[in-house]
Amino acid sequence: MAKIIKNDLEVQIIGKYAYRQHRMGIFDHKNLLSRTELLLAGRDKHPWGKRIGLSGRMVTRLFNFGEIPGPEYLIAIAKAENVCLNWLLTGAGAPYIVYCAQSDGEVASLAESFLSEAPLSWTVYWISSGEWSGLALHRPDQYELKDELIDYDRVELIAGPIGQQTLDALRRAGILQVREVTVPAATMIRLYSGGVGAYEMVRPDGLFERHELLNLRDGPKIREKSGGYVLEPDERILLEKYRRLKPADKTRFIAIGGALGEVERQEPEV
Numbered sequence: 440m441a442k443i444i445k446n447d448l449e450v451q452i453i454g455k456y457a458y459r460q461h462r463m464g465i466f467d468h469k470n471l472l473s474r475t476e477l478l479l480a481g482r483d484k485h486p487w488g489k490r491i492g493l494s495g496r497m498v499t500r501l502f503n504f505g506e507i508p509g510p511e512y513l514i515a516i517a518k519a520e521n522v523c524l525n526w527l528l529t530g531a532g533a534p535y536i537v538y539c540a541q542s543d544g545e546v547a548s549l550a551e552s553f554l555s556e557a558p559l560s561w562t563v564y565w566i567s568s569g570e571w572s573g574l575a576l577h578r579p580d581q582y583e584l585k586d587e588l589i590d591y592d593r594v595e596l597i598a599g600p601i602g603q604q605t606l607d608a609l610r611r612a613g614i615l616q617v618r619e620v621t622v623p624a625a626t627m628i629r630l631y632s633g634g635v636g637a638y639e640m641v642r643p644d645g646l647f648e649r650h651e652l653l654n655l656r657d658g659p660k661i662r663e664k665s666g667g668y669v670l671e672p673d674e675r676i677l678l679e680k681y682r683r684l685k686p687a688d689k690t691r692f693i694a695i696g697g698a699l700g701e702v703e704r705q706e707p708e709v
């Protein structure tokens with residue numbers, strides 16, 4: 440199972456390391472502004488900064504001069520946006536944090552780890568597109584910044600196959616209703632590869648707005664989502680291989696598959 444940085448201590452280490460690089464004058468700011476604009480997703484920078492605990496001066500210096508805030512503020516941005524600091528500061532890796540699971544059991548284990556803390560405070564979304572699936576957990580939360588508590592939307596995204604073990608884990612935690620979200624394949628690929636942030640998911644017109652309530656109370660079993668597709672053995676092998684790829688490799692995998700499909704359509708019939 441691949442897990443992208445989330446632990447608070449790991450985030451602090453990355454934040455302090457990047458800040459030291461900046462102070463020493465060896466940090467590359469060339470594309471920092473474009474990545475920060477992408478992070479805002481159309482939001483006005485000053486209200487955004489105020490909401491997550493940045494002063495107006497910090498926001499101005501960040502956007503006008505590429506000056507990185509101190510480590511504690513970088514940690515605040517990481518928490519509020521569910522963003523990978525490594526990507527924000529260097530452009531390397533995936534933009535947003537996602538936990539990738541290879542099996543139903545791994546999804547269940549990750550879900551239980553989050554739900555062990557105040558389980559009924561979470562809203563659980565079951566996201567699917569054909570044979571692909573994932574869980575998103577959302578709840579209002581707070582972090583401390585300069586002796587002040589800052590409210591934010593905490594989102595944890597788990598990409599992987601959902602089956603009976605995951606559903607049983609949700610029931611054990613007291614989650615008897617989930618919100619079912621069906622998305623296009625392109626959106627699911629973005630989710631899997633860490634291309635969708637917390638704001639895009641939970642904003643009023645966001646990914647989670649259109650959903651159906653799914654009741655987990657009725658009996659010990661529940662239908663597993665298939666999207667109406669029946670996979671052939673070779674297709675299932677390809678799907679399993681895809682799930683094990685790193686985000687960048689998934690993008691190349693999709694591009695190659697799309698190119699092969701175009702070639703097949705263009706070949707003349709004999």
